[in-house]
Amino acid sequence: MTGIQEKTASVNNLEECLKCTVCTVYCPVTAVNPGYPGPKQAGPDGERYRLKNSAYYDESLRKCLNCKRCEVACPSGVRPADIIQAARIRYSKHSPSLRDRLLASTDFVGGIATVMAPIVNGMLSLRPVKVLMDKTIGVDAHRQFPAYSGEKFTTWWHREAEKGQSAFSKHISYFHGCYVQYNFPRLGRDLVKIMNAVGYGVHLLSGERCCGVAKIANGLIGDACRDAQRNMEAVRRSVFKENRTVVATSSTCVLTMRDEYSELLGVDNSDVRSNINLATRFLHTLVDSGEIKIAFRKDYLKNVAYHTPCHMARLGWGVHSVELLKMIPGLNLNVLQQECCGMSGTYGFKKENYKYSQAIGQTLFDNISAANPDVVATDCETCKWQIEMSTPYKVLNPVSIIAEALDVDETRKLNGLC
Structure with a gap:
């Protein structure tokens, strides 16, 4: 330490x-x-x-x-x-509480919760359970928990996708993160769908651990440092031995691995930092350079409000998600003024922070309501949780919207895959 x-x-x-x-x-x-x-x-x-x-x-x-x-x-x-x-x-002399450790242990909690997802999801939605958690460990009773999936993303990938990835001539390694792994595997499946359609094989990042942002925020620095070291070893194998860049779908995971590993944990990543990329930036760069082409369905019609997550704004990469969404002919895009949603990972779960979390996000919630979209797009999973809890609107990652609108057969033809 x-x-x-x-x-x-x-x-x-x-x-x-x-x-x-x-x-x-x-x-x-x-x-x-x-x-x-x-x-x-x-x-x-x-x-x-x-x-x-x-x-x-x-x-x-x-x-x-x-x-x-x-x-x-x-x-x-x-x-x-x-x-x-x-x-x-x-x-800080503050010792992480049981609540802090549970919120930070995303792999441990997620691994257990997915095994009995229907029971866990049902229990976490019950008012008496929420009140009990509020009174005992300090998770605010008003907070809604994201649902756990009954199947991990990696389980699906090994069963449905792994075999066909070696057939492609170009490849990436996917840092899926805890959210895709335990809560929303669809996002990972959507990325595989897009990348395969443009001629890229998608592989799991071998030995991946949680990016560590929740551990850093909750004071489990030793654990965060160990996970960071393992992730950097995995990234180096991907970049130097397998010749694959590493792509993620979470703006916070990318920011943590690119910036906070070195600045906060003292974990050197200078040799591979530029090889850690966000999916929308990776895709937009390929499209912009003419290396790939994407075709969209003519019957896809949707009003979308795009929220730039704070960590995406810090990276300066919001333009890539926006430009990709603009390419969809039937999509009416409203780029919202950048405001903080107030969730910030585990911050908004804590009883002492809940009212501030909601107050911080109120301007964003009002802006979304004024836009009245069919769906909100954002690159951060905790922004999704906060917006879906605090407004009546569904939230999707831009990757999922692109996958919905994608004309797979035409895209494959444009990229010489048929």
């Missing part, structure tokens, strides 16, 4: 902070929670004191969403969110 703390001691150029407070203006937590000092004070300002004396650390830093809107807004390239998260790693 000491090694990790030392590596995060100087996370970035905090002295470049101009004290302009634009980060505080864009902070969604500051707007609804007066108990949070804001990213300037909690980040660069506070770090100057903490570097002199660790006693200046304040547990109010746990109120930070880590949405990184402050980093997008900063005119000087300072990363207040990373400074705050690094300070939590180095100085």
